[in-house]
Amino acid sequence: xxxxxxxxxxxxxxxxxxxxxxxxxxxxxxxxxxxxxxxxxxxxxxxxxxxxxxxxxxxxxxxxxxxxxxxxxxxxxxxxxxxxxxxxxxxxxxxxxxxxxxxxxxxxxxxxxxxxxxxxxxxxxxxxxxxxxxxxxxxxxxxxxxxxxxxxxxxxxxxxxxxxxxxxxxxxxxxxxxxxxxxxxxxxxxxxxxxxxxxxxxxxxxxxxxxxxxxxxxxxxxxxxxxxxxxxxxxxxxxxxxxxxxxxxxxxxxxxxxxxxxxxxxxxxxxxxxxxxxxxxxxxxxxxxxxxxxxxxxxxxxxxxxxxxxxxxxxxxxxxxxxxxxxxxxxxxxxxxxxxxxxxxxxxxxxxxxxxxxxxxxxxxxxxxxxxxxxxxxxxxxxxxxxxxxxxxxxxxxxxxxxxxxxxxxxxxxxxxxxxxxxxxxxxxxxxxxxxxxxxxxxxxxxxxxxxxxxxxxxxxxxxxxxxxxxxxxxxxxxxxxxxxxxxxxxxxxxxxxxxxxxxxxxxxxxxxxxxxxxxxxxxxxxxxxxxxxxxxxxxxxxxxxxxxxxxxxxxxxxxxxxxxxxxxxxxxxxxxxxxxxxxxxxxxxxxxxxxxxxxxxxxxxxxxxxxxxxxx
Amino acid sequence: xxxxxxxxxxxxxxxxxxxxxxxxxxxxxxxxxxxxxxxxxxxxxxxxxxxxxxxxxxxxxxxxxxxxxxxxxxxxxxxxxxxxxxxxxxxxxxxxxxxxxxxxxxxxxxxxxxxxxxxxxxxxxxxxxxxxxxxxxxxxxxxxxxxxxxxxxxxxxxxx
Numbered sequence: 001x002x003x004x005x006x007x008x009x010x011x012x013x014x015x016x017x018x019x020x021x022x023x024x025x026x027x028x029x030x031x032x033x034x035x036x037x038x039x040x041x042x043x044x045x046x047x048x049x050x051x052x053x054x055x056x057x058x059x060x061x062x063x064x065x066x067x068x069x070x071x072x073x074x075x076x077x078x079x080x081x082x083x084x085x086x087x088x089x090x091x092x093x094x095x096x097x098x099x100x101x102x103x104x105x106x107x108x109x110x111x112x113x114x115x116x117x118x119x120x121x122x123x124x125x126x127x128x129x130x131x132x133x134x135x136x137x138x139x140x141x142x143x144x145x146x147x148x149x150x151x152x153x154x155x156x157x158x159x160x161x162x163x164x165x166x167x168x169x170x171x172x173x174x175x176x177x178x179x180x181x182x183x184x185x186x187x188x189x190x191x192x193x194x195x196x197x198x199x200x201x202x203x204x205x206x207x208x209x210x211x212x213x214x215x216x217x218x219x220x221x222x223x224x225x226x227x228x229x230x231x232x233x234x235x236x237x238x239x240x241x242x243x244x245x246x247x248x249x250x251x252x253x254x255x256x257x258x259x260x261x262x263x264x265x266x267x268x269x270x271x272x273x274x275x276x277x278x279x280x281x282x283x284x285x286x287x288x289x290x291x292x293x294x295x296x297x298x299x300x301x302x303x304x305x306x307x308x309x310x311x312x313x314x315x316x317x318x319x320x321x322x323x324x325x326x327x328x329x330x331x332x333x334x335x336x337x338x339x340x341x342x343x344x345x346x347x348x349x350x351x352x353x354x355x356x357x358x359x360x361x362x363x364x365x366x367x368x369x370x371x372x373x374x375x376x377x378x379x380x381x382x383x384x385x386x387x388x389x390x391x392x393x394x395x396x397x398x399x400x401x402x403x404x405x406x407x408x409x410x411x412x413x414x415x416x417x418x419x420x421x422x423x424x425x426x427x428x429x430x431x432x433x434x435x436x437x438x439x440x441x442x443x444x445x446x447x448x449x450x451x452x453x454x455x456x457x458x459x460x461x462x463x464x465x466x467x468x469x470x471x472x473x474x475x476x477x478x479x480x481x482x483x484x485x486x487x488x489x490x491x492x493x494x495x496x497x498x499x500x501x502x503x504x505x506x507x508x509x510x511x512x513x514x515x516x517x518x519x520x521x522x523x524x525x526x527x528x529x530x531x532x533x534x535x536x537x538x539x540x541x542x543x544x545x546x547x548x549x550x551x552x553x554x555x556x557x558x559x560x561x562x563x564x565x566x567x568x569x570x571x572x573x574x575x576x577x578x579x580x581x582x583x584x585x586x587x588x589x590x591x592x593x594x595x596x597x598x599x600x601x602x603x604x605x606x607x608x609x610x611x612x613x614x615x616x617x
Numbered sequence: 618x619x620x621x622x623x624x625x626x627x628x629x630x631x632x633x634x635x636x637x638x639x640x641x642x643x644x645x646x647x648x649x650x651x652x653x654x655x656x657x658x659x660x661x662x663x664x665x666x667x668x669x670x671x672x673x674x675x676x677x678x679x680x681x682x683x684x685x686x687x688x689x690x691x692x693x694x695x696x697x698x699x700x701x702x703x704x705x706x707x708x709x710x711x712x713x714x715x716x717x718x719x720x721x722x723x724x725x726x727x728x729x730x731x732x733x734x735x736x737x738x739x740x741x742x743x744x745x746x747x748x749x750x751x752x753x754x755x756x757x758x759x760x761x762x763x764x765x766x767x768x769x770x771x772x773x774x775x776x777x
Contacts, residue, residue, distance in 0.1 A: 034737050038750035072739035220695030223736035258642060258679045259735055299638050299677025302733065316637035317669075318676040375738055377697035383739035415696060449738075451696045465699050469733060475676075578757060580712065600712070602756045603705050 003278040006286045007164050010155075017156045025060040026103055027081040029144060030090075033068025033227060034262060035384075036075035040091065044076050047095040061103065064153075067143040067231015067266075070385035071131055074114065079126065079144065086126040087112035117381065117403055131382045134400050136363070136371050139347050140224075140387045143231035148266045151273040154234040160279055162350035166242045167287040170353075175246040176202065179349065182357035183369035188214055188305070188342030189420065189446045190522070191368070191435040197339060201329040202247045204337035211244045211252035211293075212333065212340040215263065216310060218302035219418030220469065222449035224373040224385055225343035229256065229263040232347070233270035237293060239346030241279065242353055244291045247339050252293040255310055258300055268295055302419070302473035306521050307332075307340050309475065320475045321521035342447065344373060364390035368434035378415075378451035379406045388433070395429040398452055409454040413537070417446030419466045419473075420526035422533025423459060442533040444526070458555035459538040460545050464492035466530035474523065481524030484515035488531060495542065496556040498549040505542060509535065554616040557601050561617050564605075566591050568613035575605035575614065622647050623655045627662045634663055637673060641680055649685040678732070686721040686728040688766055690714075691745040692759075695734030698741035702755065706742055707731065709756035713763050726770075727763070 004010050030036075030045040045065050052061050069077050074088035080102060087098065090112055101107040113122040114129050126132050146153035154160070166175055180195025201209060213236060217225040229236055240252050254271075256264050271293055274280045282290045296314045303309045307328050309319040314333060332338025348370060352360045361369045368390040374397065377383045381403030388397060394414060398404065405411050413423045422443035424431065431437055438445050453462065471485040491508050494500050512528030519525050535542060544550050551559040564575070564584075569591045576584040576592060583599040586592030594605075606614045626643045630636025637659070644655050651674055660667040674680045692710060694703045707718070710729055714722055718731040737743045740752030746762055 034735075034750065035739050035752070038737055038740055038743070038752040072737070075740075217736065218733065220699075220734035221697040221738050223734075223738055226736040257736075259732060297639055297642055298679075299642070299673075300679040300732070301677050313638065314635065316633075316635045316673070318672050375697075377738040377741065378700050383697075385739075418696070449696065451700060451738075453700055457700050462696075462700070465696070473733070580709070580760070600708070602709050602712075603702070604709075604755075604757045604760075607755050607757050 003276070004285060005278060007168055010160060010164055010285065014155050014158075017152055021156075022060050025062055027062045027064060028098075028103070029064040029066045029079045029081070031067075031069045031075060031077040031144070032065040033072065033075070033143075033231065034223075035068065035072030036077060039075040039089075041076035043092045044078065044090055044095060047092045048099070051096060051099055055099070064147050066146065067148045068227035068385065069144045070137075070140060070227070070387075071129075071382070072385070073383040078112075084125045084127070086114060086124065086129065088114050130403065131384065131386070131401055134392075134396060135387050136389050137387045138351055138371050139228065139235075139344065140231075140373055140385060142235065143227065146232065148231050148233055149269050151234060151270070151277060154232070158354070159234055159350075160238055162353035163238050163241050163279065164285060166245055166353050167285055167289060172202065172246045172248065175242060175353065178357045179246070179352060182352045182360040183364070183367070184345065184348055184352060184360065185368060185435060186342060187344035187348070187372065187447065189219075189417070189444065191445065194341060194345055197329060197341070198243060198247055200327070201249075201337050201339040204330045206337050208251075208336050209247055209249040210333040210336055210338040211240055211247065211249040211291075212310070212314070212338060213240055213252065213254040213343055213346050214305065214307075214310060214340055215254060215256045215260070215267075215343045216298050216305040217257060217260075217343075217447060218305045218473075219420075219447045219449050221377055221415070221451045222375045222418060222447045224375055224448055226257075226260050226263050227385055228343050228347050228373075229254070230260070230266050233263075233267045234274065235347045235350055236267075236343055237270055237274055237279070239341075239349035240293060241284070241291055242349050243339060243341070243346065245289055249339060250290055250292075252291065253296045253314055253333075254293060255296045255298060255304075255314060257298045264295060264297060271295070301475075302469075303475045303521070303523050306523060309521070310340070311338065318475070320477045321523070323520060344448075365432060365434045367436055372433070372445070372448055374433075374448045374450045376402050376450050376452070379409065379411065379454040379457065380404070380452040381406050390434045391432045393430050393432055394424065397433065397450065398429065402452065405454060409456050411452055411454050412457070413453045413459070415443075415451040415453060415462065415530075416449065417444035417529070418449045419470050420444060420522065420529055421446050421449075422529045423453065423462065423537060424533070425537040442529065442536055444529070456553055456555070458496075458551055458553035459534045459541045460492065460496055460551070461553075461555045463531045463534040464489065464496055467492055467527075470523065470527045474527075478518075478520040478524065480515050480518040481520070481527060484511055484519075485524075485527055487511055488515070488528070492531075495545045496551070497558045498545065498556075500542075500546040502546065504546065505535065505539075560601065561596060562594050562599050562601060562605065563615050563617065564592050564594060565613045565615055568611050570611045570613070572610070574608040574610070578604045578608045580604065618648070618652060618654070620652075620654055620658060623658045624662075627659060632662055634665060637663065637665075637670070638677070641670075641674060645680060650681045650683060653682075681719075684721065684725070686726050688727050688747055689730065689745075690727060690763075691730045691732055691735070692718075693733075693735040693737070693741065693743040693745070694731050695738060695741070697738035698743055701741045703742040705756050706744070706754055706759045709759055710763075713760055
C-alpha cells in the first residue's frame with residue numbers, strides 16, 4: 001500500500017480501484033457477522049473459496065466475506081451480484097449447486113430463497129423482503145458492500161472522501177456548525193446534541209484533547225455497535241478523524257468490550273491500514289493535521305458505558321463513575337478535555353459531511369434527525385438489526401419489518417432502552433420512535449435494543465431480571481444504587497416466589513423513587529425505570545403473583561406446574577426418555593403423567609413432545 | 618508454571634499503568650486465569666500496589682483468579698436470551714455440571730460462566746462453548762453439547 005499524501009493521491013487510488021473492477025464480474029458475498037458465524041458461515045465461505053480455486057478462472061468471480069447484514073435470524077446469508085440474488089440459511093452442501101446452477105447458468109435455487117410469511121411467495125432480491133423493504137440503511141447498508149478488513153473496498157465506495165473534504169474545504173468551526181445544523185444526537189442513549197458537545201470540547205481550555213469512541217455496548221439485547229465496528233470499522237475511524245480535526249484532538253481511543261473479539265480484531269486491522277495509508281499519523285493527507293487512534297479493551301463491566309467510568313477504565317483503574325459537576329468535555333481522560341461519542345454517532349459523521357446537514361435533517365422528526373439502528377430481538381418472527389428513519393412507529397418496526405408474533409403467542413410489549421429503559425405495552429405501538437416520545441411513556445431509546453415480549457413473557461420476571469442485572473453491575477460506590485437495588489431485588493424475588501404481600505408494591509415504588517433521585521451516575525438514576533414502567537402498564541400481573549399466587553405467563557418456576565394433557569398424549573414416551581429427573585411415568589402407547597414432586601420444571605419434555613401435550617399452568 | 622511470558626507481556630505495553638487492563642487480558646489469555654505470581658510481577662514492574670491490581674482484577678467480570686477448566690461454557694443471559702428461555706438452560710447446566718456460574722468442576726474439565734450479553738441477540742438463547750457460538754438453544758440441546766464433549770473425551774481416552 002502506498003502512502004496517500006494528498007487529495008489527488010486519494011482520487012487516483014479510488015480511480016485505480018474502479019478501473020480494476022470488471023464489467024461482468026460476479027460478486028458472491030458471504031455474511032461474516034457473528035450471528036452467521038454461529039450458523040456456520042465460515043464453512044460456507046471456505047467451501048466457495050475451495051471450489052472457485054479448483055475451477056480456475058472459468059468466470060470472473062469475486063468472493064467477499066462481509067460484515068453483518070442484519071437479518072441474523074436467516075443466516076448464513078449469501079448474496080450474488082450483479083443479479084442481486086439473496087440466499088438465506090445457506091449450508092456448506094449448497095455451495096457447489098450455487099456455483100454450478102446460479103453462477104454458471106443463472107438459475108435460481110428456490111429452496112434457498114426467503115419465503116414471505118403472508119403471501120408464501122418466494123422472494124429473490126433483498127429489496128423485496130419485508131424485513132429490508134421498510135428500512136433505510138444509510139449507516140448499516142455498506143456492511144454488505146465491503147469486506148471490513150480491506151481498506152480498498154472502503155475507498156471504492158467513497159471512503160475517506162468526507163475526511164478529505166473536511167480537511168481541505170472546511171474550517172473546524174464550519175464542521176461543528178454542519179454537525180449542529182444536522183441535528184445529530186448521541187446514539188449511545190442520552191441523545192445529547194453532538195454538535196454542541198463538540199463545540200464545548202473545542203472551546204475547553206487546553207492544548208491536548210482526546211477523542212473516544214464508546215463501543216462498550218453493555219446494554220443486553222443490543223448489538224448494532226458491534227456490527228458496525230466489525231462490519232465497517234473505517235467508517236467509524238473516519239468519523240473520529242473528522243471529529244478530532246474539528247475539536248483539535250490529537251489522540252483517540254476506541255473502547256471495545258472484551259466480549260467482542262472480532263470487533264477488536266477488525267478495528268485493530270483498520271487502524272493499522274489507516275496508518276499505512278496515511279489517514280492516521282502525522283500530517284494527514286498533507287494537511288498538517290496529526291491524529292492517531294488506539295484500542296482500549298474493556299473488562300466486562302456494564303457501568304463502563306458511563307463516560308467517567310469508561311475513562312477510569314482506559315486509565316487502568318476500577319471503572320467507578322465520578323460526579324459530573326465538571327463535564328468530561330472540560331476534564332476527561334487524564335484530566336484533559338475529552339470528547340466521547342458512541343460508535344453509531346461516529347459512523348453518521350462522514351455521511352453528514354459528504355451529503356450535508358440539510359440532507360440529514362430532512363429525515364426524522366422535529367427533534368430527532370436521521371436514522372437509528374435498532375436490534376429487533378426477542379419474541380418476534382424476523383430478528384436482526386434494522387435501520388429506520390426516526391419517527392417510524394413501533395407497530396411498523398415490530399409488525400411490518402419484524403413480521404409480528406413468533407410462535408402463536410400475542411405480542412404484549414416491547415422493551416426499549418435496556419436496563420435504563422422500560423416496557424412499552426402493545427396499546428402504545430402507534431407511538432413514533434424518537435428520543436423524546438419514548439421518554440414520555442416512561443422508557444427511553446437507549447442505544448437501540450428492542451426486545452419484543454409476548455404472552456409467554458412474565459413482566460414481573462423481566463422487572464426482576466433487570467433489577468438483578470443492575471444490582472450485579474452496580475459499581476458499589478454510592479449507597480442508594482448499591483443497597484436500594486439489592487432491596488428492590490429481594491422484594492421482586494419474594495413476589496415471584498409467591499411470597500409477596502400487598503405492601504410490597506408501594507415499598508417497591510418508594511424505593512425506586514429514592515434510588516432514581518439520589519444515585520450518583522446514570523446507572524442508578526435510571527435503574528428503577530424497568531420496574532416503574534412494568535408497574536405502570538402491567539400492574540395486574542404483579543397482583544396475580546401476590547394475591548392469587550399465579551404467574552399468568554407461566555414463567556416463575558415456584559408458581560407453575562407441568563402436566564400432560566390426557567387427550568393429546570400419544571404415549572410415544574419421548575418425554576419420559578428425555579426427563580432428567582425421571583419424573584414422567586407411563587406405559588408405551590398409554591397416557592403419560594408427571595410426578596410433580598420430582599419434576600425439576602426444566603421444560604425438556606415440551607421441547608420433545610410432538611403432540612404438544614405438555615401443559616404449563 | 619512458567620512466568621517468563623508475563624515479563625514479555627508487560628514489555629509489550631511499555632510498563633505503562635494505562636496498559637493494566639490489556640496486560641491482565643493478555644495474561645489471562647495465556648494462562649486462562651490470573652495467577653497470583655503473575656499479578657505480583659505486574660505490580661512490581663508497573664510500580665503499583667498489589668492491592669490496586671487486585672481491585673481491578675476483581676472489579677471486571679472478564680478476569681478470574683481461579684484456574685479455568687479445560688472446556689469453557691459461557692451462557693448468555695442478556696434480555697433477548699432471557700425472554701427466550703435462557704434461565705432454563707442455566708438451571709440445566711448447573712444440574713449437569715453440578716457447579717454454580719463462575720466455578721469449575723472438580724475434575725477441572727468444565728467451567729461455567731454467565732455473561733450479560735454476547736451481542737448475538739437475534740439467535741438467542743446463545744451459548745459459547747470452546748470458542749464456538751451455538752444459537753437457538755434449549756435445555757436439551759445444551760445437555761447434548763456436554764454429552765458430546767464427554768463422549769469425545771472417552772473415545773480419545775480409549776485410543777490413547
